[in-house]
Amino acid sequence: MNTQATPSPQFYLTAPAACPYLAGEMERKVFTHLVGPRAAEMNDLLTQGGFRRSQNIAYRPACEGCRACVSVRILANEFEPNRTMRKVLGANRDLVGTMVPTQPSTEQFTLFREYLDSRHQRGGMSDMSALDYAIMVEDTHVNTRLVEYRRRVPGQGIGDKPQGELIGVALTDLMSDGLSMVYSFFKPDMEKRSLGTFIILDHINRTRQLGLPHVYLGYWVKGSAKMHYKTRYQPQEHLTPRGWERYDLGNDN
Structure with a gap:
């Protein structure tokens, strides 16, 4: 024994x-x-x-x-996109998302730097080097993957290795009850595509396909305008002192 x-x-x-x-x-x-x-x-x-x-x-x-x-997770099986979200899905029909091993590439880092330089010039990650990016992707003992989003190449068939331009990347943990979105970045000059929204919607769909219930979005910060978007994906649960509870969007007023 x-x-x-x-x-x-x-x-x-x-x-x-x-x-x-x-x-x-x-x-x-x-x-x-x-x-x-x-x-x-x-x-x-x-x-x-x-x-x-x-x-x-x-x-x-x-x-x-x-x-x-407050920790937020989307109830993937109950989620239905609203009219705006359906437009986002339509605007990105030409993108293909592929889950790949966590192997950093020059192509990914170039997009990562483009995103940081445009969106987060004063953030805590603003001075990250290629080595820092590689460590962010590779330095882990958990089950994690990258999802690469590329333009669909004409004639590309199902199962073919994607070859189009890299538009976005998500670092995602595979968990027993869903997907946890660790970090994502994308082309900053494609605002009409709403790529941040599209990547979340894609993760909801992936979670459903896996037969799992939750997409973890990280923290919603009440009073922070840049975190308000996380409450749009309904229904969702927030972690309270009583455990995970459904959150009504009207409570944010």
Whole structure:
């Protein structure tokens, strides 16, 4: 009989820093390392408990006096796109999404830099190098993939390796109860396509095809305009002190 105790994750607390979402607020995070043979299992449990993954770290806000950050997951099997979302799907009929291993490429990094330089010049990722990008994609012990979105090439058949222009990329964790969207980036000069919306809609469809219930979107931050889009994908659940509960869009008023 094996009486050796199973190692438990060790949790740590960051020092206070300026909140990137709410002016005048300070943020702290509790985090642990996702390493070893149980990393995928721990990633499932922690994500379901409100954590997010960054490389081999799982973290969750632990701010004093503020609970604005709320974990969000879409109920994929019940989701129905609204009129605007159906237009987005139609506008991107020429794109093909392919799930591939987490192998960084020069093509991906070029698009990544184009996206950051246009959308997040002052963000925490703004000075990332090709090596930093490779680490972001590869440095993980969990079950994760890249989804590449390319233009459909005329004559391309089902099952053919996509060859068209790379339009967007999503880094996505495959979990026991759905997909967790870790990070996505796309062509910043194609605003009419609403590529961010399209990538989320595609993940909802992929989750359904896998027969799984949830798409994890990360944190919705009440009071942050740039996070408001996450509440549009209904129905969805928010993680509360009572557990996961359905969220009514009207509660955001």
